[in-house]
Amino acid sequence: MSKGKAKIINTMLFIFLLILASVILMPFLIMLLGSVREHIDIIIRGPLALPKIWHFENYYIVLSRYRFGIYFRNTFYITAPTVIVSLVFALMAAYSFVFLDLPFRKPIVLISTILGVMIASEFIMIPLYRLMNVFGILDTYPAAILPQLAMSAAFSALILRSFFLGLPRDFIDAALVDGATNWRILWSILAPIARPAIITSAALTTVWTWNSYILPLVMLPDPMKVPLAVGLLLFRGTYTINIPLTMTGTVVTALPMLIFYLLFQQHIIKGLTRGAVD
Amino acid sequence: MNFIAITNYLRLFRDSKFWNAFYANIIYIVFFSFVPTLLGLLVSSIIARADIRGVRTFRTIFFTPQVIASVAVGTIFGWIYAPQFGIVNQILSFIGLESLQKAWLGSASTAPIAVGLIGTWLWSGFCIIIFIAGIQKIDEDLYSTAQLDGANALQQFFNITLPQLKYEIVVVVIMTLIRALSTNVFGIVQAATGGAFNTRPISLYAYQLAFIQHEIGYASTIVVILAVIVFAISGVSMKIGERE
Numbered sequence: 001m002s003k004g005k006a007k008i009i010n011t012m013l014f015i016f017l018l019i020l021a022s023v024i025l026m027p028f029l030i031m032l033l034g035s036v037r038e039h040i041d042i043i044i045r046g047p048l049a050l051p052k053i054w055h056f057e058n059y060y061i062v063l064s065r066y067r068f069g070i071y072f073r074n075t076f077y078i079t080a081p082t083v084i085v086s087l088v089f090a091l092m093a094a095y096s097f098v099f100l101d102l103p104f105r106k107p108i109v110l111i112s113t114i115l116g117v118m119i120a121s122e123f124i125m126i127p128l129y130r131l132m133n134v135f136g137i138l139d140t141y142p143a144a145i146l147p148q149l150a151m152s153a154a155f156s157a158l159i160l161r162s163f164f165l166g167l168p169r170d171f172i173d174a175a176l177v178d179g180a181t182n183w184r185i186l187w188s189i190l191a192p193i194a195r196p197a198i199i200t201s202a203a204l205t206t207v208w209t210w211n212s213y214i215l216p217l218v219m220l221p222d223p224m225k226v227p228l229a230v231g232l233l234l235f236r237g238t239y240t241i242n243i244p245l246t247m248t249g250t251v252v253t254a255l256p257m258l259i260f261y262l263l264f265q266q267h268i269i270k271g272l273t274r275g276a277v278d
Numbered sequence: 279m280n281f282i283a284i285t286n287y288l289r290l291f292r293d294s295k296f297w298n299a300f301y302a303n304i305i306y307i308v309f310f311s312f313v314p315t316l317l318g319l320l321v322s323s324i325i326a327r328a329d330i331r332g333v334r335t336f337r338t339i340f341f342t343p344q345v346i347a348s349v350a351v352g353t354i355f356g357w358i359y360a361p362q363f364g365i366v367n368q369i370l371s372f373i374g375l376e377s378l379q380k381a382w383l384g385s386a387s388t389a390p391i392a393v394g395l396i397g398t399w400l401w402s403g404f405c406i407i408i409f410i411a412g413i414q415k416i417d418e419d420l421y422s423t424a425q426l427d428g429a430n431a432l433q434q435f436f437n438i439t440l441p442q443l444k445y446e447i448v449v450v451v452i453m454t455l456i457r458a459l460s461t462n463v464f465g466i467v468q469a470a471t472g473g474a475f476n477t478r479p480i481s482l483y484a485y486q487l488a489f490i491q492h493e494i495g496y497a498s499t500i501v502v503i504l505a506v507i508v509f510a511i512s513g514v515s516m517k518i519g520e521r522e
Contacts, residue, residue, distance in 0.1 A: 006329075009328065010328050010329055010330055013324065013325055013328050013330055014330050014331065014332075017325065017330065017336050020321070020340075020402075020403070020406075021336055021339045021340070023399070024339055024340060024342060024343060024399065024403050025339060025342070027351075027354045027355065027358065027399070028342070028354075030354065030357070030358065030365060031350075031354050034357065042363050043363060046363070046368055047357070047363050047364065047365050047368050048365065048368050048369070048372075118456075118508075118509070118512065119505075120456065120460035120461050120481075120508070121460075121461060122460055122461065122464060122481040122484065122485065122501065122504070123460075123501055123504065123505045123508075125485065125488070125501075126484075126488050126494060126497060126498050126501060127498075129488075129489075207345050210347070211345075211346070211347035211348070213347065213348075213349055213465060214461060214464060214465075214485070217485075218485075218489060228347070229347040229348075229349045229350070229465070230349075232347075232349050232350060232353060232469070233349050233468060233469060236353060236356075236469060243357055243360075243363065246353060246357070247353075247354075247357070249353075250350045250353045250354060253347055253349070253350045254346045254347060254350040257345045257346065257347070258342070258345065258346070260345070261341075261342065261345040262338075265338055265341070268341075268344075268345065269337065269341055269407075272341070272344055272404075273407070273408055273411070273449075
């Protein structure tokens with residue numbers, strides 16, 4: 001194959017990828033442009049016209065008049081504790097999986113990680129609902145946080161475990177000889193080294209918890225307590241007629257994670273593909 | 279304790295709503311899992327060995343749908359497919375095909391496929407990226423030897439690329455199958471159609487039974503069936519991946 005021919009083929013493939021990329025980005029563009037228009041303008045000039053006047057006040061309307069501000073705060077209330085506490089548990093679990101002489105280590109690791117990762121929220125929504133009812137915490141944030149936290153910890157423990165398994169064993173033995181307790185080895189020696197694995201786990205837990213909605217939908221019947229994903233659903237149920245405001249609400253739900261993704265993309269891609277892509 | 283469990287399982291077989299949900303899920307498996315996997319194999323085998331600028335940027339873009347809440351995805355596509363002032367119908371009228379305009383999510387014949395295509399949009403980029411990474415790990419020598427032996431591109435694909443990519447294929451199929459049967463589809467459908475016009479998947483049916491109609495027992499039966507299907511599929515895929 002001549003060099004010129006290879007160049008033409010590469011250019012064609014590049015254009016082909018460009019088309020694919022635009023198809024993937026198009027819905028986001030539609031969402032963003034739709035969010036700053038006026039409903040009447042969409043009816044008159046069609047859905048594909050560019051906004052004549054940019055109605056940024058849509059964001060103010062949606063955040064203050066339609067509770068999206070509250071949904072935003074609720075999402076934060078659910079996401080922040082889930083991410084932080086699940087990581088603490090995951091670190092301790094991963095440490096014990098790798099460095100402690102546990103009885104029945106294999107089944108414990110299997111049940112508490114793989115099973116935790118494989119179980120989807122809807123498989124357990126009914127028993128969880130009854131459990132939270134028994135605890136008397138239905139319709140409070142912990143009812144939505146605790147199960148999410150458990151599933152996130154299982155996933156993070158898997159990532160941290162494979163990171164710890166990659167460390168040289170002598171390293172820990174040296175510390176143990178030094179007389180350091182397990183607690184100190186974990187928090188003062190291992191946790192700082194495990195930073196990349198911790199960031200990957202934290203980034204993925206953030207995205208998942210932010211976007212999770214089956215658990216909040218089931219556990220938080222009070223519409224004032226729900227996070228954005230559920231709030232968007234409620235909003236659509238009540239005011240489906242107004243396309244721009246619906247899109248504005250969608251942007252408020254989706255944009256924080258889009259920005260977060262751009263900031264932590266290496267970590268998120270790595271975590272989502274379980275390391276298949278580096 | 280009262281064993282009404284058997285009755286619940288018998289009811290399942292006669293419940294047309296359950297079977298409608300089952301068929302919807304089969305359509306979703308095709309469009310969320312099989313189509314993106316095949317598309318990913320096709321695109322990645324063409325692209326992986328070419329020298330293309332901006333691969334990192336493409337990777338970032340191809341992954342974007344993964345970080346968006348399913349409910350948000352369903353809401354955006356709800357507008358794209360809308361009968362009036364919807365994007366698809368508007369494009370059709372631009373290119374003079376008004377006769378093809380439809381309420382895409384508003385009839386039982388088009389709605390399940392329209393929802394399925396959302397899954398194709400969502401997962402194809404993911405599959406392409408994983409397969410490209412997998413192909414780039416394959417030893418270059420295998421291809422040059424095959425070329426010397428006179429193997430054409432198609433033979434190279436079936437004899438080298440496909441077997442070498444087995445691990446990646448299994449991972450992708452398991453992940454997309456689980457999404458097609460559970461969480462992902464639940465949110466997209468709830469936001470896009472609310473489950474009307476034969477788009478309701480099993481998981482949404484179970485949710486509505488349990489929390490709207492308060493038929494907890496029967497809903498649990500359905501969830502058990504769903505979980506068994508998901509675990510069986512994952513188990514089989516993993517076995518296939520392990521063999522050889």
